[in-house]
Amino acid sequence: MATEDVNGRHRPGPGGLRVRTDPVYVRRRRAVAAGVGVLLLVLVVWLAVWLAGRDEADAAGGQDAPGVAAPAPAPGDETSDGDAATGDTGAKADEAEADDEAPTSEGPPPIWQREPVPNELPSDTTAMESVDYLTGGMTPKSVMSSDHGLMIANNMMYSHTSTVFDSVTREQVAVLDDALDLSEFGVEGHPGVSQGSPVEAVWTADGRYAYVSQYTMYGENFGVQGFDACTQDSGVGPSFLYRFDAEEMAWDQVIKVGAVPKYLEITPDQSTILVSNWCDASISVVDVEKAEETKVIDVNESPRGIAIMPDSNTAYVVAMYAQSLFKIDIEAGTSELVMNTTLRPRHLNLTEDGSTLYMTVSSANTIYKIDTATDEIVDEVSPGLEPRSVTMSPDETALYVVNYNEATVAKIRTSDMTVIDKRNVDADPIGIDYDPVTNTVWVACYNGSIYVFDDQSTPL
Template identity: 30%
Template sequence: MTQTDLIQRAQQGEAEAIAALMNVALEKIGATAKAAMQDQWLHIVLEADKPLNPEACIEFVGTGIEQLGIDDLAAFVLYGRLIGQEQPDWIRQVELFNPEFEEDDDLTNFRAFTADEPLDTSLSRSADGWGDASNRDRQAAKERHQGVLGVASENGVKDYSQQSEEDNPTLAGPTLEYESLAAYVASRSPHLSTPQETVRHTPVLSAPTLVGDPPAKLPRKRRKKKRLPRRLLLLAVPLVMTVGIWQIWQRYFVADPTVGGGGSNPAMNGAASVTQDVFQVAVNHATRAVDLGRTANSKDEWQAAATAWEQAIAGMEQVPKAHPKYAIAQQRVTQYQKELQSVRDAHLTRIKPVRILMGEIMPKSITHDGQGRFYVANGGDTHTITVFNRNLQRTRTISDRVRLSQFGFSQFTGAPQGEPIDTAIAPQGGVWFSNQQVQKAGEKPIPINDCRPEQKHPAGFLYHLRRGGRVDGVAQVGAAPRVIATTPNGRYVLASNWCSWDVSIVNAQTRKEVRRVQVGPYPADIAIDPKSQTAYVAISGATRIAAINLETFEVRWLENVGRSPLYLSLSPDAQFLFATLKGENKLAKIKLAQPTEITYVDTEKTPQGVTLTPDGAFAYVANSGANSISKVRTRDMQVIERVPVKPFPIDLVYDSTTQRLWVACASGHVVVLQDAK
């Protein structure tokens, strides 16, 4: 459907088209519109999460109706409603017929263009004024403007012109500042946010701007139209929910069509009465994406277009099966995803594959020492730590075989092996790694996936490696140590013990455990603040994160962060904690000064490792269940790029020197990616 088609439908009184035009402007203030027509009366519901000012809404709707010049419209009824409520907060009726109203009356402070007014071709005038060009010049300008504008169908398929504003100055000509009407509503409704600035553009499906030839229904000459003067606002009548109004409300704006009269509206019926605009709002997002893509030049502008496509996709995915356009919505999801990927591939893709490292590795984690050495802990039967350099070369393979009797653990004979799981860089030099499932001679590994403290699993060990790769220290910790972390001041090394449901705090100098802190089921990743005061521990068997005071060893909790928090990363300023939520397929951004203030973004299936760029501007998430990496812009928590990798990515690190991302995949690979940010 073209722009002109939509406007023609609105001028003919089609309620769905009228609501679609309103929603483009209302989106900027977080409000939405639904509409239904009955007996030459237009019924409009305006919804927001905060109360709307009735008088401002009347002026907003009235001005739009005046611009459209809808024939045979006797009145409109406005319903103001809070999102989530069934009944309206207020109702206003406005009569439109006013034969004594003169054409030259002051209608509104907002400048608008109508179909029978010429386009301004005078470049010496501002876009808000009218030029003095001849009718011939005006018509030629209109045709050129129509030619370069391009159109978008209802499904958002682009039809770009080869011309630009530089080639044809009329492309930047008169536009409709209909968004200022929405800003006016917001300004009169103090609970709503007012847009910071008015963006001048010529929308595709937008407030009623008529570009090109007027619809055939309108004569070429100027004609008097039904208009809403300012003084007519005094005639707006507050209504109570009378029987007639109640029946209309139940018929068109509640989910059950059998309540209060049981009729149906071709545009809104059955179970779709409440959700009808879900489809249309998604279409509006797609149309906005096309509009943004038509004028985008910078990366930020293309990112705005991509975000609009993402919103369109999310909207179509929310259309329920009972909706009459459900099948179309499913097709649109696929189509919009292709459009989004096209934008990303052509204008936003920054992450490129460099190399895939493999061979005798089974990564469980990866750590970077900041000096160009990357340590990969290999689980399973490999029993090794593999070291790579920035040149993508394997420089060392370290066995986990250690004669524990030499470090005071005489119950172990020979050089038993275990399963290296994680590594951590020691500030004073060297590397720690955790080794779970260390068995005595003749013992077999015990399954630990669903382990519990009462099962008495054997203790695990932390090994300290000197720079040359030789183990020079061992510390015994709880059962099945998974993740380890060192404090920036070098005082402690911490281990989250999967099977004993606690955290071991080890003196890094004496290699002795000084405290065991109970935290709950399946503690996972650990993040420590730069001042070495607090250690945050993800409790993957719950919905909370432990915050351990490293002076008193007392625990406070970050509650209700989401299901199964698994991996953590602190922002460089330590104001925000990022957590992957395995149980919800999300990344959470927690404001530590106000832990209940949490922002979420959907990643992909089974997010695990997360790491930040040094400036904290971007987060990378390893999606183990989707075999992909998500790049998240942290300021607004938007996924801006997704990149496929080898199966089961579980951990990753970012090297700021080379701007490369190293991804550890449990399939036996380390994938190295280049990202220029």
């Protein structure tokens, strides 16, 4: 037990520590204790920060804590981004790259997005072999390939339908009625339901859309209905193009053009459609993006066949009852006479490079070969009685033509304009086209049938 001396200081008990209680010493002890407390607080804070840094690094997958230098990469361990690789990062990157390159499990493309199959044999060395005969609900006036897996057959105008086929399975996938409420497409002045009358079609290069000419319109405020002997003074009213969307399998757009539109063609750059207006003796110039007629070019009586040069500005047009071949300048909106022809020029085909034009003159039973550099006839052939529509093989070695008054389809070698094959079909064959997805030729007969001929299986 400590005892207090006379001066107020404690004295230690036996074996005890003497603690001085003078004010000065008390202040010194308090200062030292405060200093020690601050030091301990600093140590605690530092330790907490260090531990937190370690936790963040672990959560981030082993990244270095702030302020700690990363170890230098060993040779060959650098990643493609130049960062140091750790552990099996390189192996994981290789696995990820392999996954990116692995084929996906996606199914086949939609039926309107198939790709053409190149000919294994030149078309001028093969015979046509009948592989199918399609009937049922059709009176086809024309048939056109999308070049990507679909065919559209436009039935005789009084049938008021277009039939769409899968060119691979040859099954009907849609039947399109030409009765539309035009106000739903932004066209005013024709209340109620209007009917069209399909004639010909042209597809966009990607196979997504087909534009179909409507010979005449039936309904309110269309004027005189179209007829083949009409002239510019007959009072026949304007008609329309309908656009078919292959993805939606439906009409999705209508475009006003001239009176009795028959044939139509799209420019190679896909910007413009030309339409031959039979009664107006003119060509409608349609802006594809605007979906409207932007210009009308005069030609002559009863224009029909159209072929457009690779420049997407120059086109050839036949005026059927005027016995004339014209050349037009789309941008300038002008036309010039190229030549007078024999009776009833009807159809035109052009090689991809624009060097050669084929002109079918139906009442002369002749197809003429024309050099476009000089616009002169360089060869000709008589394939049968009243040749009408013509198509060309993808390799351009053969033409295929329907002979309307002979009920045949003929194949012509383009190099020397010789008939190399001919097949019988039903009466009144009038439409024809080549499908490059299946390498088949489709022939439309007015009486209600379509023949399909294989073009690659049988050598001549």
